[in-house]
Amino acid sequence: MQLGSLQEIIDQYIHDGQSVALEGFTHLIPFAAGHEILRQKKRDLHLIRMTPDLIYDQLIGVGCARALTFSWGGNPGVGSLHRLRDAVENDWPRPLEIHEHSHAGMAAAYIAGAARMPFGILRGYVGTDLPGVNSEVREVRCPYTNEKIATVPAINPDVTVLHAQAADRQGNVFIRGIVGAQKESALAATTLIVTVEEVVESLDAPMNAIVLPHWVVTAIAEVPTGAYPSYALGYYARDNAFYLAWDEIARDRERFSEWIDRHVISSRNHAEFLDSLAEAA
Amino acid sequence: MNVDSSSLNKYTPDEMMTIAAARLIWPGCVCFVGIGVPSAAANLARLTHAPDIVLIYESGAIGTQPRVLPLSIGDGELAETADAVVPLPEIFSYWLQAGRIDVGFLGAAQIDRFGNLNTTVIGGYGKPKTRMPGAGGAPEIAHHAKQIFVVLKQSPRSFVAQLDFCTSAGFLNGNGERARRGIPGAGPQGVITDLGVLKPAAGSQELTLVARYENVSVDKVRAATGWPLAVADIIDVVAPPTADELRVLRDLHKRTDIAHAGDARRFRKTPRPSLEQARSIA
Numbered sequence: 001m002q003l004g005s006l007q008e009i010i011d012q013y014i015h016d017g018q019s020v021a022l023e024g025f026t027h028l029i030p031f032a033a034g035h036e037i038l039r040q041k042k043r044d045l046h047l048i049r050m051t052p053d054l055i056y057d058q059l060i061g062v063g064c065a066r067a068l069t070f071s072w073g074g075n076p077g078v079g080s081l082h083r084l085r086d087a088v089e090n091d092w093p094r095p096l097e098i099h100e101h102s103h104a105g106m107a108a109a110y111i112a113g114a115a116r117m118p119f120g121i122l123r124g125y126v127g128t129d130l131p132g133v134n135s136e137v138r139e140v141r142c143p144y145t146n147e148k149i150a151t152v153p154a155i156n157p158d159v160t161v162l163h164a165q166a167a168d169r170q171g172n173v174f175i176r177g178i179v180g181a182q183k184e185s186a187l188a189a190t191t192l193i194v195t196v197e198e199v200v201e202s203l204d205a206p207m208n209a210i211v212l213p214h215w216v217v218t219a220i221a222e223v224p225t226g227a228y229p230s231y232a233l234g235y236y237a238r239d240n241a242f243y244l245a246w247d248e249i250a251r252d253r254e255r256f257s258e259w260i261d262r263h264v265i266s267s268r269n270h271a272e273f274l275d276s277l278a279e280a281a
Numbered sequence: 282m283n284v285d286s287s288s289l290n291k292y293t294p295d296e297m298m299t300i301a302a303a304r305l306i307w308p309g310c311v312c313f314v315g316i317g318v319p320s321a322a323a324n325l326a327r328l329t330h331a332p333d334i335v336l337i338y339e340s341g342a343i344g345t346q347p348r349v350l351p352l353s354i355g356d357g358e359l360a361e362t363a364d365a366v367v368p369l370p371e372i373f374s375y376w377l378q379a380g381r382i383d384v385g386f387l388g389a390a391q392i393d394r395f396g397n398l399n400t401t402v403i404g405g406y407g408k409p410k411t412r413m414p415g416a417g418g419a420p421e422i423a424h425h426a427k428q429i430f431v432v433l434k435q436s437p438r439s440f441v442a443q444l445d446f447c448t449s450a451g452f453l454n455g456n457g458e459r460a461r462r463g464i465p466g467a468g469p470q471g472v473i474t475d476l477g478v479l480k481p482a483a484g485s486q487e488l489t490l491v492a493r494y495e496n497v498s499v500d501k502v503r504a505a506t507g508w509p510l511a512v513a514d515i516i517d518v519v520a521p522p523t524a525d526e527l528r529v530l531r532d533l534h535k536r537t538d539i540a541h542a543g544d545a546r547r548f549r550k551t552p553r554p555s556l557e558q559a560r561s562i563a
Binding site for chain 2: 124133
């Protein structure tokens, strides 16, 4: 496990053309890491996330992605992800190949990935048009009952990036609250990068808490407020007003690009990004 | 935060829709809830006639009792007021797929006469006119919940003869096809709109208008439907909202608006809690 700056870790471990999953279900979305990927102009990424959320809207809008695997692509409670829509509807700024699942299907694919099984199984997709547009959704016969069961191929990202509340100096990572499919996506990956609110001497995690042991973690960067405008339970709340405001920012290509330039590209790191938002107020 | 009582004899079609949906929930019902009107209706039921409703959100919150409506499916409010918070894969496998959900509450952009739902695209999939968010939890909620209720506004654009895309299966082509294909749940047993309530007919399973709201004519409902609407022999008139239902619903929305308001650009760094303090906030 390597402890370093976010800049050096993204530079070292995320490369053009890779499959990259920034997970966290509404909670603990690794925005700071996503912004650093954006700043370093990574290209041709195959982005993977159950809910692309604003962070993938931004990465797609600046042209970092060639493909997206996802299961729900909206701005939660607000409406569309306009940059994702523009890419799918108008190929702007570049065409985006999409691999679409349901949440249950994608969760099964992560579980299979974590377990290093070739595919995940679920009862689902029956009667829907999803298998017709995603040829990876198939079925097998149960060897015991002959029942048809839906299958999805395992998801094994080259790199998974998470944000968590804390890590200790050894690199053990403690995650709590709404955990989504973070553990599964972490264990499915070849490389695991984690940003944390703080590095502490001792986690003192409750016995059954979700702790990712240090030897499955590739690198950790301490990035306070690294999930903003998503949230970190116990540290800061989700900035729902930002999610509402994003709808207007992302609706227009120029306004989006100006916002990205002004707040993300012009900031050297996440602290400067937060300062630039505060200054704009 | 009391609502002006003089306004409690007037209400909007949206309020009527939410209240009619809430009334379908029974005490103790285990309810899997989506964001939006479904979440408002389920929480209204919890705050009125069904205080022991078990609300489950796909983010992993089981038995949650939010004080304000969540903007997202994963707001901290849901976790902080839940009986249990479990990983997302577990929600879909151990809880939904295992058949532990009484009612799945869904919205949709399009519905057809057999209650099949589209939340994916308007137009063709490869080059859509409008790309919508997609499936999320809906296909498997529609598949596994013992029954589902669908809440959406009724218009020829939403009630269509032919879906552009089937994201979640209702009765497929009706006449028992759903069961023949091995889908376990009973499917859409109630569709609640801003004009009235539809239920599947015995046998054909075609959605049939069974109730309308006061001041809404059957002709108006027909005109808002993109296929020749089946209408029950006897149409009930849904009782208008009670003052209590309206007061509770409006208070809930008002609390919610205040909670989510603010200027996003006014982000300030707040003093950071220690890990000790952070852990105690649960």
